[in-house]
Amino acid sequence: MAMFPVQGFVDGDFVLVLALVDDTDPMTVVAEKIAHHSVGKRVAAQDRPMKVKLRGEMQADDATLTSIGAAPLDVLEVVYA
């Protein structure tokens, strides 16, 4: 386990934020950690599951940053499925 800084944003928000996640976090947790800084603060919450996109590709919920080959400061986009 290691701390992993990423640039993240929730679809519809206005800015990229720094999010500190863990390289073994599943994408569901990564999405929550990024959304914590956005959803309910600037972006209205939706009753739908969140997904993570890296370089335009939707990632599996159980994938980790290590398993998808993400690099520090990669840009992760959180979208509602």
Added chain:
Amino acid sequence: MPHLPRSEWYDLTRDMNWDLTYVTEDEAFPPALSNSFGVPAEDWWAWDEPYKIAYAEYVHNQAGKDQGLFSVNNVISRSGIFDNLDPGWKAAILAHYGAIAVAEYQASIGESRMGRFGRAAAWRNMATYGTLDEMRHGQLQTYFPYQALHKEPRLDWAHKAYHTNEWGIIAARHVFDDMFTANDAVSTAIQLTFTFETGFTNLQFLGMAADAMKVGDLDFGALISSIQTDEARHAQQGEPTLKVLVKAGKKDVAQNLLDKMFWRAWKLFSLLTGLSMDYYTPIEHRTHSFKEFMEEFINKQFIDQFRDFGLEKPWYWDQLLNEMNWVHHAYHLGVYFWRPTVWWNPVAGVGPEERAWLEEKYPGWNDSFGKYWDVMGENVRAGHPELTLPETFPIVCNSCQVPVCTPAGYAAGYLDSPLPYQLDLGGRRYTFCSEPCKWVFEETPEQFAGHLSIIDRLLGGIIQPPSIEGALAYMGLSPEECGVDGTDYAWAHATAPAKV
């Protein structure tokens, strides 16, 4: 002393140019400080300023300006005018003083570099006046806020700001170091005096002086008007420098210098002036939207000047026009949400009347930007203002050092992608808010690659502890100095947002 008309002696006393024999040209004018861009020494001697003034006249004029200005200040500083200013206007002038006062003094360094390393005696003469001008501006814009410290202690940021690592100041210092503090004389003339002063500040100061008078801030209005008269004169160093470059076949050099600094100036201008014009200035005193101001005074008038010299619009012109629709709205959201990180109290400026005005000036604003304020307003009304405050940091651009707001441009329908531009170089990852910002960096990567953004400093362990509190302390902001909502959330408790 003979009383000759100035025209009979001016050129003779001004043009003290001579051929160098004891030293080489590079020894007298080192390229790092002067940079002729290959234009022969004698060609520079054709440099001729459009506005001529002798030293005695300069001193006489400046003394008169100061006499008038300090008379106003002497009266106003003892009145209650500052206390009664609108909170938005107070935000605008606190931001202005912090961002500009010491930068003016630094501009005197750039002017004095031209005063020594300018390529013609006429230019060095003009730049000497410019040096004195900028010293005056630095002194005035630290003295006037100093007079009002007992009314607003954070006016000391007029002096303090540039001695801190506050994020906005890192951004301002990054561009101003590039533009004048650490620039060669020829590039300074093109990038500071022609691009920035003629294109942006000269016109901005005219607009700000008029706005100040309308809101009743006579002190600030008189100050800015007085400064503008100096700017209008010394900004004219750019034109003859440009003429020499173009005549020598170096139009591409001038175009490149202009293109780089016009974009850099735009990014800073949209952050500082965009917020002031569209959110901080009380709505009843607004004459133009920021976009209208840009279209009329910057884009149209300044572009006419480009063309007069045979230059073209910068290659990124369409991207500039695109950003004018949305980027400062995003910056305002960022400054408001991260308000503890600035030294003034940002006002939201999104009450019902303001939202109607924004919708009129920027059709679609309610749908594209109002939606963020809707969520924040609901949180305030539900008793959770803490949800309008940050727990992390925005990513900032490695070129302009301002938060990367590409998702806003995408969400508002102005960009094809919400993703930023990135570059991996020398083992580091660099992030950029726009294609022109990446281009500026890649033009001279050796100049910019070593700089650490506020986020790089956080991730590199320079900011300790790596938390909001640690970052605020690193930025020189004590709890008493951190920005808070300028109207104590009055905007959120006003009636429901207007739908247009």
